[in-house]
Amino acid sequence: MSADYRIERIGRTDWQRLRKVRLAQLLDTPMAFGETHEDASRLGEDRWQARCDWVNEPDRIGLVAVDATGEWVGTMLSVPTRANPAALDLIGVWVDPAHRGRARGVADALLDAVLAWARVRGAGRMLLGVHEANPRAAAFYLRRGFAYTGEATPYVLDPSARILEMALPLD
Numbered sequence: 001m002s003a004d005y006r007i008e009r010i011g012r013t014d015w016q017r018l019r020k021v022r023l024a025q026l027l028d029t030p031m032a033f034g035e036t037h038e039d040a041s042r043l044g045e046d047r048w049q050a051r052c053d054w055v056n057e058p059d060r061i062g063l064v065a066v067d068a069t070g071e072w073v074g075t076m077l078s079v080p081t082r083a084n085p086a087a088l089d090l091i092g093v094w095v096d097p098a099h100r101g102r103a104r105g106v107a108d109a110l111l112d113a114v115l116a117w118a119r120v121r122g123a124g125r126m127l128l129g130v131h132e133a134n135p136r137a138a139a140f141y142l143r144r145g146f147a148y149t150g151e152a153t154p155y156v157l158d159p160s161a162r163i164l165e166m167a168l169p170l171d
Helices: 015-028 037-041 045-055 106-121 135-143
Strands: 006-009 061-066 072-081 084-095 125-131 147-155 158-169
Touching (some): 006 106, 015 045, 015 072, 015 084, 045 061, 061 106, 106 125, 125 135, 125 147, 135 158
Parallel strands (some): 084 125
Antiparallel strands (some): 006 061, 061 072, 072 084, 125 158, 147 158
8 A cells, every 4th residue: 555545543533534435435335334424424523423423432442634734534343243243344445446456555554453353353254345336446455355156135225226245265
């Protein structure tokens, strides 16, 4: 990754920065998230602070890529998988379009940091869901060793679309 970026944890007091980057995510790639820009933009300060608290619980991690100017240009979070205590879910994945691309290495650096954290926790595998109409994201995950599990669920904002499950063994 370029020295122009650093990876940091989302802090408990970062609600304004989290709100800004989340709203940008929802405008840029709405299919990648389970909420609309309209709904998220109506959330009050207390809800954004709660999101920062939530991602700072001991069994979760929220990371951001920060550019040379201090702007958050990427996010990646991991939380326990509800149905499988030995697995973790990868969520909230996004890189600003101006900072995308393998040469910049932002997504790779975020994923490397999340996977290192997951392995220290002793997780057996990382799971994620990718929208069937998001081939760029799927290609990134396939390049990084994830594979389709064959499982799919309806996309929460459009049940006619599917979210495809991918997994990466960590042990």
